[in-house]
Amino acid sequence: MTDFAIFWDWLSFGVRWAHVITGIAWIGSSFYFIALDLGLRQRPGLPKGAYGEEWQVHGGGFYNIQKYLVAPEQMPEHLTWFKWEAYTTWLTGFALLAIIYYAGADLFLIDRNVLDVSAPVAILISLASLGLGWLIYDLLCKSPLGKNDTTLMLVLYAVLVAIAWGYTQLFTGRAAFLHLGAFTATIMSANVFLVIIPNQKIVVADLIAGRTPDAKYGRIAKTRSLHNNYLTLPVLFLMLSNHYPLAFGTQFNWVIASLVFIIGVLIRHYFNTTHARKGNPTWTWLAALVLFIVVIWLSTVPKVLVGEEQAASAGSEMFVASAHFLAVRDTVLGRCSMCHAAEPAYEGIYHAPKGVMLENDAEIAAHAREIYLQAGRSHAMPPGNVTQITPQERALLVTWYEGVGK
Structure with a gap:
């Protein structure tokens, strides 16, 4: 397998x-x-049937290209398709x-x-x-x-x-x-x-x-x-x-x-x-x-994202110390960690997507921004909402991240 x-x-x-x-x-x-x-x-003296020409320079040489709107009078020996x-x-x-x-x-x-x-x-x-x-x-x-x-x-x-x-x-x-x-x-x-x-x-x-x-x-x-x-x-x-x-x-x-x-x-x-x-x-x-x-x-909509630099200034310790963290951890462990683990439990997943592990407090805090964007602000994760994360849980992830960033 x-x-x-x-x-x-x-x-x-x-x-x-x-x-x-x-x-x-x-x-x-x-x-x-x-x-x-x-x-x-267009210019005087173009071959019969020629609509126009273009002069171009590239790679140390000059190119003279002519276009026929319909076709030249005779079929060229070499034609590139x-x-x-x-x-x-x-x-x-x-x-x-x-x-x-x-x-x-x-x-x-x-x-x-x-x-x-x-x-x-x-x-x-x-x-x-x-x-x-x-x-x-x-x-x-x-x-x-x-x-x-x-x-x-x-x-x-x-x-x-x-x-x-x-x-x-x-x-x-x-x-x-x-x-x-x-x-x-x-x-x-x-x-x-x-x-x-x-x-x-x-x-x-x-x-x-x-x-x-x-x-x-x-x-x-x-x-x-x-x-x-x-x-x-x-x-x-x-x-x-x-x-x-x-x-x-x-x-x-x-x-x-x-x-x-x-x-x-x-x-x-x-x-x-x-x-x-x-x-x-x-x-x-x-x-x-x-x-x-x-x-x-x-x-x-309806809120503006916390500035990346502002959120980045909030250390992992602050995310863990948040009053919402225990509920966030339960949500992540219940909705995300079956894939984002050293040994994924979800059928067909053999390696944690993008190498992101979400099995303990430190890993969840380290990936707070990704959790916020992927599962809070957007519905990108879980894919197809296969783990049935609820709107209330998504709102919790948003409140947790934005609360620390302020």
């Missing part, structure tokens, strides 16, 4: 590493080509979803206080939501709404907000954020797999056959690529959010997720505008900062 646990842990690490590597490759190429496209300039970055990012991401959230559904996916379902049912809901997301998005893009980019983006944002709320009614907060990211990433990958690459293959086939390619295929592919560009930063936040319980484990987590999409769009708008040499909209950074402050406030 121990050997299997070690294997599973390393499998998770290996897949996560592959996911990060391929994600960097996909995001890098996506950002580069959008910036390149926006920076294209940018697709495997997207495919492998999605495949490794889905594998990670299965390894962590499907295999550990009772711990990480299901919160029986939110929706009391079996693991197979929760997994089916997860899979169906990812497929349904693509169908809704694709139908909206192909509908009359798709003819107006602004209207389409507003409708798509409304859909994302609804999905954000919906996921919080189905899964744990952590799983809800992860699924919203997977929902969006599935749309982005499907854009590449089902629209962008097939459209490019149609154009290539027409060139080989001596036919004049239809310009509509390039326009559609460009629109979907731009959508991917604006969705990238919110997806990055959602994929990293499991490290931040104040984002996913609080009352207004779905509102926070919705605001993160706007922040990501604002930042991309700044870079896309500057790359297109259409100005320097620094107001986007101020707007993003204001929204981020709102996110911080939403994560701590």
